[in-house]
Structure formats: C-alpha cells, structure tokens
Amino acid sequence: MNTPTVHTSTVHTATHDPRFAERYRAMSSRDSRFDGQFITGVHSTGIYCRPSCPAMTPHAKNVSFYRTAAAAHEAGLRACKRCLPDAVPGSPDWNTNDDLASRAMRLIADGVVERDGVTGLAARLGYTTRHLTRVLVAELGAGPLALARANRAQNARTLLLSTELSIADVAFAAGFSSIRQFNDTIAAVYESTPSALRRAKRLPAAATDGASISLRLPARAPFDGEGLLGFLGDHAVAGLETVDGGTFERRVRLPHGLATVRLSLDGPAAVRCEAKLDSLADVSTLVTRVRRLFDLDADSVAIDAALSTDDTLAPLVAALPGLRLPGSLDAEETLFRTLVGQQISVAAARTVLARLTTELGTDGLFPTAAQMAGSEGVIRGPAARVRTIMGVAEAAANGGLALDLGTPVGEFTERLVALPGVGPWTAGYLAMRVLGNPDVLLASDLVVLQTAGSLGLASTRKALANHGERWAPWRSYATLHLWRARVTARDARARTIVG
Secondary structure: OOOOOOOOOOOOOHHHOHHHHHHHHHHHOOOHHHEOOEEEEEOOOOEEEOOOOOOOOOOHHHEEEEOOHHHHHHOOOEEOOOOOOOOOOOOOHHHHOOOHHHHHHHHHHOOHHHHHHHHHHHHHHOOOHHHHHHHHHHHHOOOHHHHHHHHHHHHHHHHHHHEOOOHHHHHHHHOOOOHHHHHHHHHHHHOOOHHHHHHOOOOOOEOOOOOEEEEEEEOOOOOOHHHHHHHHHHOOOOOOEEEEOOEEEEEEEEOOEEEEEEEEEOOOOEEEEEEEEOOHHHHHHHHHHHHHHOOOOOOHHHHHHHHOOOOOOHHHHHHOOOOOOOOOOOHHHHHHHHHHHOOOOHHHHHHHHHHHHHHHOOOOOOOOHHHHHOOOOOOOOOHHHHHHHHHHHHHHHOOOOOOOOOOOHHHHHHHHHOOOOOOHHHHHHHHHHHOOOOOOOOOOOHHHHHHHHHOOOOOOHHHHHHHHHHHOOOHHHHHHHHHHOOOOHHHHHHOOOOO
C-alpha cells in the first residue's frame, strides 16, 4: 500500500490529487482492510475516523487524510466515538520503511519518550532534538511529544475498555505523569472523561488482580496466528517457555521489572495477552512487544497480493494466507539463541539453550549478555562457535553492540557482521526477527535454497537472490514461505535456525 499523504489544508479535490482520490475511494467503500493504514479527518464535524467508519460519507472538500492520530489531534480533531479509530492494528509503515520517522515511531511505541524524554529519543536515533522534531512534523504531521501523547491516549483507552484497573492505575500504566495530564488528554482526544469512556465499554472486561491485565490485541486479517504459535512451540526452550493447548507462556524482562506473559489466539484475527507485571508502567511496552512478536500490524493483503504475482510462490501463499514474521520479545536473547542454534538441529539447540537457562539464567529468564560474558567454560561446542558467542557477549555487555529498534537496517547488519564469526545470514535473520524488516531474503539458508531448487526457482544463492528481487519489499515473507514449504518431520530435524 502506498504511503498516505498528510494533508494540512481543509479543502481538497480528488481530481487534482490521485493519492487523495485513492484514499477517498477506500474510505467511501468502508473497507476495513485500510483501518490503521491512514486516518480520515472530517473538518465539518471536527472528528477523525478509521476508513471503515459506518457514518455518512463526508464531502471530499471537508476531508483530510493523516498518517498518525497525533497529526489529527494537532489539526484540532477528536476521535470518533462511533468507530473508535485507534482500536485497530497499527500502521505497517513503521516496519516497511526504514526512514527516520518510521524508526522514531518504533521507539515511541516502545515507550522511549516516557522513559528517556525527547532528548533520549533523539540520542537513540543519532540526531538533535530540533532536527528530529522538524522531520517528524514534516513527515507525520506532529512532533515527538505529540506522537507520544497520542500513543499514551490510545493505550489508556484500551485499558479503560478492557480491564478493571482503577482510573489512577490506567493513567500510570499508559505512561501519564499525573492524573490531571491524563484527564486533560482524554478530554482533548476523545471529548470525554476516563469514567465516561469506561461506562461506554464495548469490549468484554477482564478481571485484574494487582498488576495483572488481560487484553485483546487485534491483527489485520488474514492472520496465520496458528502458524506463528507453531513456530514458537517448535523452538520453545525448556525452563524458559511453555506451549500448551494453543497458549505460549514465559517470563519477560521489561524496563521497570519482569512480567509473566500468557499469549493465545482470540478469534481469527487477534491475540489474547494475559500478563502479571512487576510494574504497570510496563504495560504499553509489553503490548508493543507482543504486537511485534506476532507481527500484528502487517498488511497481509498487500504482502500476499505482491508475492502471488510470482507463479511459483502463488500456491504457497494461497495455502498459507496471512503468514507473519515471528518477532522478538528480547533482542539480546534472540541474538544468542540464533548464535547457539547455527549449524545444529533445532532439537540440539533447544537442549543447549535449556542448559544455559538453567545454569546461567535467573528468575526463569535466559541469561543476559553480562551473564554470558562471565560464563567461560559453561558454553560448550566447537571452539570457533564458543569464541563467537563469548565475543558477542562481551561486546553487548560493555555497550559495544546495541540492538536498537531505532537503528537503520544497514547499520544494524554492519554492526553485527563486524563481529568475528557473525555472518550475513545471522545479521539478516536478526533484522527480520528484531527489527521486523520485511525485505530480507536469506538466499544462503540451506532449507530456503533446497526448497527454491525443488520448486524450480533457482539452484544457487546468486540465482535465488536475483530471482528474489521481484519479491521486494516483502522478501522476508517469501523466505518464510520457502521455509514453511519444507516443514516436514525430516526437515524439522535438519533445519539450522532457532530463535
């Protein structure tokens, strides 16, 4: 899907702006596939809506389209009470694109502004606050503070509608620094009070106990949630994760403490997230990371349509619509699990990782880089692999290696391959898992290459890489389809990845 245009004027004519006309047609058709892709601002009523809002179609001259809710807020609009425009999957743009604005949005959703302020956000991205603000206003229609404020408002509305947390706890969990700030923001965005929003509850409430929550996180259909749960189950590490009866459970490190998370499918296009947290301040960060783990914001319609234009891939896509990239709840952990799992079977890797968790980890968690770096003699295997793992652990522990959501993918991979023993396959795989990058083709992967050969696509890495150029910008999903096409009992034993 093309990037939506941000209009700041209140008068537009579809005949003069093809992109506006495209958005206006989508809005007029009330097609829910576009929900979260862009926001419709209606200046005659002073509200903004999701594209599928059932209200009467406004006249084009009264409509503006925005990339973010914050831009609509900055234009003086409030959220529609009928369609709840923020109760939808997020924009896929933030993973699809690798520009400064998209990387900033990934960090804002992860709660960086609440934890480190705008100066911290700018520092993570490598720019001054002035330059970052200028770029975000130009690209997204709002600065970092306004974008973070909109994110807090959306998180608060979700908690008000789907939990029984007290109003004060909701404010704190959503990232507000005071009840007054919370009330003022809810009034400005929703023209309501927190209590009134809760009385208008449309989602089934889940009982809470202390710092426990239960939330339903929507996905953009189609959504192959069963396949993703299967991946997590195939790679589950004893003592760290359990997968039982369609649920995935584990402990997670978050900025303010730990959380025990239980994830399951909730209908054809949603995930149920049940969690007990040490701190409610981590709720929004946890939700963001779960959404990334399940790739809930991906535009599967666009991805499947693009890959289906290749006659060889089309049957694979038809068999598994809505395939999603398995993400990561902990970038550092995913890095070490990937390094340990290279060149050995999944079963063997799970055994090694379970031993490391037992011997080095604490609180039912995988060991940190610092714990790994101080574990000489515990990590066993080929000498070259042990040296690589120890070297990466030391680099990560002393700050020489940072796996950050705000890092451009090129810089991300360069940092990794600069480390002794870390090659392009590892860097590419981690870009898929940690950054959610949709355009990585692992042409050197044994299973991918074997599957491509059996399908008649290509028999060499170079030939597959050349053929795969037609799959851009969705080569990560093509890689997944080639993996999944060979998931048999024999292949599962031979696969060389774990994560």
